[in-house]
Amino acid sequence: MSSTAKETATANGIGYPTTVNSPSGRPTFIKRNPHLSGKIAIEEHVNTNIFNSLSTNPYTKGSNEGWEGTYYQKAFMEDVQYRLGNIEERIKQMDAAGIAIMALSLMSPGIQGIFDPAEATETASKVNDQMHKLYRTGPHADRFLTWGCVAMQDPQAAAMEAERCVKELGCCGILINGFSDVGSPDAGDVRYLDEPQCEPFWAKLAELDVPLYLHPRNVAPTQSRVLRGYEFLAGSPWGFARETAEHVLRLMLSGLFDRYPGLRIVLGHCGEGLPFAIKRVDHRMRHFRKGVSGAHQHPLSHYFAKNFWITSSGVLTQSTLECTIREVGVDRVLFSADYPLEDVIEMADWFDGLEIDDPTRAKLAYGNAKILLGIK
Secondary structure, X not given: OOOOOOEEOOOOOOOOEEEEOOOOOOEEOOOOOOOOOOEEEEEEEXXXXXXXXXXXXXOOOOOOOOOOOOOOOHHXXXXXXXXXXXXXXXXXXXXXXXXXXXXXXXOOOHHHHXXXXXXXXXXXXXXXXXXXXXXXXXXXXXXXXXXXXXXXXXXXXXXXXXXXXXXXXXXXXXXXXXXXXXXXXXXXXXXXXXXXXXXXXXXXXHHHOOOEEEOOOOOOXXXXXXXXXXXXXXXXXXXXXXXXXXXHHHHXXXXXXXXXXXXXXXXXXXXXXXHHHHHHHHHHHOOOOOOOOOOOOXXXXXXXXXXXXEEOXXXXXXXXXXXXHHHHOHHHEEOOOOOOOOOHHHHHHHHHOOOOOHHHHHHHHHHHHHHHHOOO
16 A cells, blocks of 8 residues: 555454554554644643653553554564654654644653652653753654653652642643552552642642643553453543543542632543543432532532543544543543544644634644643
8 A cells, every 4th residue: 555545444353444644654644734823732732761661660561552462463563662752753754634732741651650759759750851951852742742750659749749840840730641650569559639638738839830731541450340351441442431431420529629729720631431421320319318428518520620621632533632621621631642642633633624614723722732831
């Protein structure tokens, strides 16, 4: 198949429509549309030579989303690994897709996958310094923002690092890859962000007044019995959304947004299923006895509409995007790609071909991101 052919090929024997246009042989799924320039994409990923952010440290089975070759095609894996750290290739892809700025972060599990708190804290600091040097002071500094990473294994240290990220390194906010691994790898203990130990971090984030991106990671092994025999579902095809949505529900139920009403949380993938489910949760909780559902003071949909921003990363369905907009409003939805897991040209083709009016497209493409991240 030529690089410009548009045919139906067979991927994984299932018959997905594909166009192979990558020198690596990675299949992409592209329908060309004229590109809107100036887009801002805020869930875009890098790796680091300081440590392997795609796996826990020490390694635990199921932690690295199949990157050992169990599930993904070899050409896809090699292409993603190549693009993660290749700045010039990233700029080339951004230009081709009409993306002016990317906000960059580690892939999951990232810092959250380091079991030792002291090591996690030290590694986060080193990674933040390296990302600042590579992307915020290099020849393409005007094209990149960075999300700071913090070690929630030690929330007090995370609060201090968040302050350094924002005030000294100019990070646009903080990104956390879901729950944090704590204790012994054999025990499978994890910490969620609503737990009392995390309060110093939330107080500092509220003081700094920057957004937090809650990025998914694989379902914790202790919670994945239902996936036995289909372990690949623990990652991005399904488990990402499940794990993150349940994490968000914990935050809402805990009363976090009543204590810190100005918090701004960003979710990817059109809200990880919550736009479809959040009012069903409220509907059933109407009948609960008082005091059995946490410390929250409002229906959960109240917090979803007030404290959350949603990106379209990794989504190629207009009806899904439309539902998200209806639930949180057009001013709280943003374009993103999820590069290099997703092909930015494919994502841009889809977005630029959406049947939406021009003012809405402009808000989603760059207007809302400028407001959220303080981009002049």
